[in-house]
Amino acid sequence: xxxxxxxxxxxxxxxxxxxxxxxxxxxxxxxxxxxxxxxxxxxxxxxxxxxxxxxxxxxxxxxxxxxxxxxxxxxxxxxxxxxxxxxxxxxxxxxxxxxxxxxxxxxxxxxxxxxxxxxxxxxxxxxxxxxxxxxxxxxxxxxxxxxxxxxxxxxxxxxxxxxxxxxxxxxxxxxxxxxxxxxxxxxxxxxxxxxxxxxxxxxxxxxxxxxxxxxxxxxxxxxxxxxxxxxxxxxxxxxxxxxxxxxxxxxxxxxxxxxxxxxxxxxxxxxxxxxxxxxxxxxxxx
Amino acid sequence: xxxxxxxxxxxxxxxxxxxxxxxxxxxxxxxxxxxxxxxxxxxxxxxxxxxxxxxxxxxxxxxxxxxxxxxxxxxxxxxxxxxxxxxxxxxxxxxxxxxxxxxxxxxxxxxxxxxxxxxxxxxxxxxxxxxxxxxxxxxxxxxxxxxxxxxxxxxxxxxxxxxxxxxxxxxxxxxxxxxxxxxxxxxxxxxxxxxxxxxxxxxxxxxxxxxxxxxxxxxxxxxxxxxxxxxxxxxxxxxxxxxxxxxxxxxxxxxxxxxxxxxxxxxxxxx
Numbered sequence: 001x002x003x004x005x006x007x008x009x010x011x012x013x014x015x016x017x018x019x020x021x022x023x024x025x026x027x028x029x030x031x032x033x034x035x036x037x038x039x040x041x042x043x044x045x046x047x048x049x050x051x052x053x054x055x056x057x058x059x060x061x062x063x064x065x066x067x068x069x070x071x072x073x074x075x076x077x078x079x080x081x082x083x084x085x086x087x088x089x090x091x092x093x094x095x096x097x098x099x100x101x102x103x104x105x106x107x108x109x110x111x112x113x114x115x116x117x118x119x120x121x122x123x124x125x126x127x128x129x130x131x132x133x134x135x136x137x138x139x140x141x142x143x144x145x146x147x148x149x150x151x152x153x154x155x156x157x158x159x160x161x162x163x164x165x166x167x168x169x170x171x172x173x174x175x176x177x178x179x180x181x182x183x184x185x186x187x188x189x190x191x192x193x194x195x196x197x198x199x200x201x202x203x204x205x206x207x208x209x210x211x212x213x214x215x216x217x218x219x220x221x222x223x224x225x226x227x228x229x230x231x232x233x234x235x236x237x238x239x240x241x242x243x244x245x246x247x248x249x250x251x252x253x254x255x256x257x258x259x260x261x262x263x264x265x266x267x268x269x270x271x272x273x274x275x276x277x278x279x280x281x282x283x284x285x286x
Numbered sequence: 287x288x289x290x291x292x293x294x295x296x297x298x299x300x301x302x303x304x305x306x307x308x309x310x311x312x313x314x315x316x317x318x319x320x321x322x323x324x325x326x327x328x329x330x331x332x333x334x335x336x337x338x339x340x341x342x343x344x345x346x347x348x349x350x351x352x353x354x355x356x357x358x359x360x361x362x363x364x365x366x367x368x369x370x371x372x373x374x375x376x377x378x379x380x381x382x383x384x385x386x387x388x389x390x391x392x393x394x395x396x397x398x399x400x401x402x403x404x405x406x407x408x409x410x411x412x413x414x415x416x417x418x419x420x421x422x423x424x425x426x427x428x429x430x431x432x433x434x435x436x437x438x439x440x441x442x443x444x445x446x447x448x449x450x451x452x453x454x455x456x457x458x459x460x461x462x463x464x465x466x467x468x469x470x471x472x473x474x475x476x477x478x479x480x481x482x483x484x485x486x487x488x489x490x491x492x493x494x495x496x497x498x499x500x501x502x503x504x505x506x507x508x509x510x511x512x513x514x515x516x517x518x519x520x521x522x523x524x525x526x527x528x529x530x531x532x533x534x535x536x537x538x539x540x541x542x543x544x545x546x547x548x549x550x551x552x553x554x555x556x557x
Contacts, residue, residue, distance in 0.1 A: 007461040011377035012389070014370040015432045022429025023396050026407035033407060040410065086302070094296050102544050103303040109536050109547070111490025113508050114529055117515070118313050121522060126312050129328040159306070167552045209555055220400045223492050244402040258406050265403040272398055
């Protein structure tokens with residue numbers, strides 16, 4: 001096929017049309033709207049950088065950004081730690097390996113909204129019941145404070161995503177040849193040394209993929225946030241995605257919400273690119 | 287020597303698996319209790335088995351229709367994504383030119399765009415052309431799903447030698463025939479991956495359908511889940527039955543196709 005061929009464009013057309021209408025046009029139009037006083041229906045005039053300057057004074061937005069950042073850092077570390085541990089466990093030739101994989105992966109098939117509701121029940125009812133039974137005070141009143149809301153979100157996210165990350169690590173772990181590990185064993189390396197110097201460097205590419213996926217999923221989280229805490233109490237567990245939604249559909253400040261959307265994109269893009277760049281460099285050095 | 291350290295690991299694994307399943311266990315156990323029983327104690331098993339909650343949740347969720355809505359939207363969207371993304375990836379992979387390179391780059395780069403960055407203009411545009419309906423939704427899924435799907439197909443296509451295309455050309459096949467009869471069947475493994483990834487995403491998607499088709503009778507399963515969560519009242523006995531109902535189809539499918547699903551997801555991420 002050549003560019004001038006009709007076939008080339010016929011093959012591309014359906015996807016290209018959808019992509020332009022659904023992604024490209026709204027994206028560009030969104031940038032335009034963010035500089036105007038758009039109210040969702042019409043625009044009366046340009047406001048320049050007013051929306052963007054206002055962002056820096058906007059406590060709601062800054063709080064949500066800070067909360068999202070804290071949540072993402074903690075989640076990324078926990079998910080990757082648990083995911084890699086689970087992967088090492090189920091690749092250890094256990095009799096139950098297959099069943100364990102199936103169980104750990106299962107939460108990923110279920111939507112974040114449903115998982116959030118299930119855990120809302122666990123945290124508010126089952127935790128309280130368990131706490132009452134064993135006299136553990138700290139299990140009472142979960143999700144009613146911002147710190148239990150925070151850890152609630154972290155627990156749900158880790159429980160859901162660790163199995164997914166486990167699957168990725170398994171793919172890399174199974175690619176490591178047995179001869180290599182046996183050779184290290186014969187050279188007198190103990191289990192920890194074999195892991196640190198042989199296995200770990202070989203699964204480094206898995207880190208790049210896993211970090212990318214966990215970071216972008218944590219940062220963009222919405223469904224679990226909505227169904228688990230709803231952003232409460234008093235908007236203290238509101239993440240960026242939800243804050244943008246509420247600016248638009250709760251306070252009907254469309255042009256301003258759109259400016260937040262553009263900034264959100266820039267942040268996600270910068271984090272993703274920096275992260276991939278650093279990890280690629282690290283892979284080479286190892 | 288090997289056996290010795292495997293036994294504690296085996297026990298550790300089983301313990302973790304039990305912890306992993308506890309939320310589901312508590313959901314199911316409590317979905318079989320009366321409202322009063324849940325209030326009294328969430329941890330003990332139900333005093334008598336009653337499926338009243340399920341009957342009521344089934345009716346109030348209009349479950350058959352809701353399930354059908356989810357199924358229709360997911361199946362049509364996934365089929366369309368598979369057909370058109372594979373075709374687009376084929377064109378991009380078999381035509382080496384600057385335009386192909388740029389298009390592929392733009393498709394991949396678009397994966398970084400969070401939904402909230404395009405949400406408002408998207409709804410505005412589709413509202414203006416009166417496409418805030420199922421057709422619009424499926425079209426949107428094609429637009430959003432294209433990036434990852436094209437990326438995966440493009441990767442798979444680069445390992446299929448062009449000599450195959452050339453041989454078919456000599457045999458007198460045209461472009462569409464070459465693609466559908468020669469290339470597409472070879473792409474089957476990646477088609478399974480693309481299908482699984484998009485199915486998981488679309489079946490569970492909440493925000494987009496909530497903005498596009500949130501009308502009586504059109505709701506998908508995630509949209510209906512708010513039914514039992516009022517502003518001030520939570521009917522946990524019904525909600526838990528409803529949540530269990532919503533999960534059953536997914537678990538049944540997982541039970542039959544777990545190998546393919548895990549393999550598909552892992553390949554989708556690793557490539």
